[in-house]
Amino acid sequence: xxxxxxxxxxxxxxxxxxxxxxxxxxxxxxxxxxxxxxxxxxxxxxxxxxxxxxxxxxxxxxxxxxxxxxxxxxxxxxxxxxxxxxxxxxxxxxxxxxxxxxxxxxxxxxxxxxxxxxxxxxxxxxxxxxxxxxxxxxxxxxxxxxxxxxxxxxxxxxxxxxxxxxxxxxxxxxxxxxxxxxxxxxxxxxxxxxxxx
Numbered sequence: 001x002x003x004x005x006x007x008x009x010x011x012x013x014x015x016x017x018x019x020x021x022x023x024x025x026x027x028x029x030x031x032x033x034x035x036x037x038x039x040x041x042x043x044x045x046x047x048x049x050x051x052x053x054x055x056x057x058x059x060x061x062x063x064x065x066x067x068x069x070x071x072x073x074x075x076x077x078x079x080x081x082x083x084x085x086x087x088x089x090x091x092x093x094x095x096x097x098x099x100x101x102x103x104x105x106x107x108x109x110x111x112x113x114x115x116x117x118x119x120x121x122x123x124x125x126x127x128x129x130x131x132x133x134x135x136x137x138x139x140x141x142x143x144x145x146x147x148x149x150x151x152x153x154x155x156x157x158x159x160x161x162x163x164x165x166x167x168x169x170x171x172x173x174x175x176x177x178x179x180x181x182x183x184x185x186x187x188x189x190x191x192x193x194x195x196x197x
Contacts, residue, residue, distance in 0.1 A: 128188040135184035
C-alpha cells in the first residue's frame with residue numbers, strides 16, 4: 001500500500017508537470033499517519049516537501065524521476081492543449097510489481113532531514129500556541145474555534161489583529177480585551193508570522 005501511494009504521488013506530480021504540488025505532502029502525511037506513528041494517537045504533520053524536498057531540488061527531481069524516467073520510455077501518450085495526458089497503449093503490467101525502493105529510501109532521507117531541521121521549531125510553535133490559547137482564555141471566554149482564528153489572524157499580521165478582521169470576527173470584544181489578547185500572542189511569538197520557517 002505504501003508503494004502504491006508513493007507511486008500515485010510521484011506519477012501525479014510528473015504527469016501534471018507540477019512537481020511542487022501539495023499532493024506529495026498530502027500523500028506522505030497520509031501514509032505516515034496510517035503507520036505506527038498514527039496508531040499511537042499522536043502525529044505531527046511534518047512539512048517534508050516544503051522543509052527539505054524543495055530546498056534540495058536536485059534530490060527532489062531525482063526522487064520524482066527515478067520511477068517515471070524508465071516508465072515514460074515505454075508509454076505511448078499524448079498531451080492535449082491543457083496538458084492532460086492520454087495513454088494509448090496498455091501499461092497495466094508495468095504497475096503490478098513496482099520496485100519503489102529508491103523512492104522509499106529518498107523519502108526516508110527527506111523525513112530524516114525534516115526532523116533534524118524542523119521538528120524542534122514545530123514543537124516550540126505548538127507549545128507557544130497552547131500557552132497563548134490559555135492566556136487568551138483567562139482574558140475572555142471564547143469558543144476554542146474563535147481563539148484559534150484570533151491567533152491565526154494575529155500570526156498572519158505580525159502579532160496584531162487587523163481592523164478588518166476585528167470588524168468581521170471580533171466586533172463584540174472591547175479595545176482592552178483585544179489589546180490584551182494581542183499581547184498574549186506577541187508574548188509567545190513576538191512578530192513571527194505563520195510563513196516564518
